[in-house]
Amino acid sequence: MTVVSVSMPDELLERLDEFSEDHGYTGRSEVVREAARNLLGEFEDKQLEDRPLIGVVTVLFSYENSTVEERMMNLRHEYEGLVTSNVHNHVGDHYCMELFILEGKLDEISEFVGRVRATKDTITVDYSVIPVDGFTPLSEG
Known part of the structure; x- marks a missing residue:
């Protein structure tokens, strides 16, 4: 080994x-x-390939670290075709939370999450993906 x-x-x-x-x-x-x-x-789920997905990515970082916030803003613009919504919140006295809503394919979301995770000085990066074509309207259910 x-x-x-x-x-x-x-x-x-x-x-x-x-x-x-x-x-x-x-x-x-x-x-x-x-x-x-x-x-x-994580992103090798064959059931999610070639399907439209919604992704939610949450990033927590220190309020004092403006380089992370700047990086998140740059990623938001770089992936403007993938990021459908973006929210920035202050959490407690010392932290910021960045929330990204994504719509796209698995490989695109995977790339975006990888770029976020590679950002130095983030505290946590969490995400989830949901197939859009799997929704059944409540009125039909």
Whole structure:
């Protein structure tokens, strides 16, 4: 097996080690391998390919970090054909939340989420996707 060196902040490494111990993993390498498999498999759902989707992406970051906010604004403009709505909110005294509503194909949404996740200094990035063609109006149900 190939050995890979990864840089991460001490706090994240401590959380990784604690998670490994608390959940019965043999070590941090096993946790990282599983996380990599999960991340790579997230957008490989064959049932979602070639279907129109709605995506919701939520990003949390520190209020003091204007570079993240600027990056979110740039992504909003770069993906204007995908992003149908965008909301910026202040959360508590020190945080901002960016909410993106997307409409597009799986590969487009995947690319957008990847670009958001690659933004340095975000605290969390969460998302979900729903097939648009799977909706049944309540009046028919």
